[in-house]
Amino acid sequence: MKHKLLIVGAAGRMGKRLLALAANSESFKISGAVDIEEHQDLGKDSGLLAGCEATEVSLTSGYPSGADVTVDFSQPGAVDLTTDYCIKNKCPLVMGTTGLSEDQKQEIENASKIIPVVYATNMSVGMNVLFNLVGNVAGMLGDDYDVEIIEQHHRLKKDAPSGTALTLAEHICKATNQKFPDCLVHGRQGKDALREKGTIGMHAVRAGDITGVHSIAFTTLGEMVELKHTAHSRDTFARGALRAAGWIIGKKSGLYSMADVLGIK
Numbered sequence: 001m002k003h004k005l006l007i008v009g010a011a012g013r014m015g016k017r018l019l020a021l022a023a024n025s026e027s028f029k030i031s032g033a034v035d036i037e038e039h040q041d042l043g044k045d046s047g048l049l050a051g052c053e054a055t056e057v058s059l060t061s062g063y064p065s066g067a068d069v070t071v072d073f074s075q076p077g078a079v080d081l082t083t084d085y086c087i088k089n090k091c092p093l094v095m096g097t098t099g100l101s102e103d104q105k106q107e108i109e110n111a112s113k114i115i116p117v118v119y120a121t122n123m124s125v126g127m128n129v130l131f132n133l134v135g136n137v138a139g140m141l142g143d144d145y146d147v148e149i150i151e152q153h154h155r156l157k158k159d160a161p162s163g164t165a166l167t168l169a170e171h172i173c174k175a176t177n178q179k180f181p182d183c184l185v186h187g188r189q190g191k192d193a194l195r196e197k198g199t200i201g202m203h204a205v206r207a208g209d210i211t212g213v214h215s216i217a218f219t220t221l222g223e224m225v226e227l228k229h230t231a232h233s234r235d236t237f238a239r240g241a242l243r244a245a246g247w248i249i250g251k252k253s254g255l256y257s258m259a260d261v262l263g264i265k
Helices: 013-023 076-089 102-111 125-141 163-176 235-248 258-262
Strands: 003-008 028-034 069-072 093-095 116-119 146-153 184-186 200-206 213-220 223-230 254-256
Touching: 003 013, 003 235, 013 028, 013 235, 028 235, 069 076, 069 235, 076 093, 076 102, 093 235, 102 116, 116 235, 116 258, 125 163, 125 213, 125 223, 125 235, 125 258, 146 163, 163 200, 163 213, 235 258
Parallel strands: 003 028, 003 069, 069 093, 093 116, 116 254, 146 200, 184 200
Antiparallel strands: 146 213, 213 223
16 A cells, blocks of 8 residues: 655655655655645646656645655745644654754654654765764774865755755764864865864855765875765655655654664664
């Protein structure tokens, strides 16, 4: 039996890929496709909007009931509506929206006391393996190595640095007992911009149609160790989100990560 899937942010770049992959999935049936009230495509068939076969589910601004699981890849402004819907309908939630405020993150944590929630800044399987690796590498190399994080995304991405880059920094800080986010230096400018010991450099590139490139350089006198992840298409994030959506159905209330979904220790 296919699980009924509600997608929030369905008319966005990620939403359309979720629609297309879910519509062709053996595991899911699209039960709702939601976007903002003023979106020009409201009322259109969500499948045709995503470039696949018709789903007979129209894009709406309201949240239809009856979903088995909700996936949200929208904008931070929709967090309240999505969490309220999921709590009211006892619907598991996969939240992939980035750029959230601390209050919004707290709201997701509060919701997880009532429903199961997977929250991740990046749903890619490969990136979540990298999240695990980067802390281990930082811990092994020690504080003699300078750390620089460079993230690259398309020209339309709103938040900077990316949620993924911040999560990488969090893992490094946890492994090296540095205070996050106080140790971050966002770019450098001026005639006196020497690197300070115990800091992590954070650099954001916005250009063209780059899907997502994250690299972490651990550098000391004489050598550099570099870890890098390149997303070739948004499908890698969509597949990870759908994997999380299938996994979370039937789980007890709680806040889960992609590491939980993937069984990464």
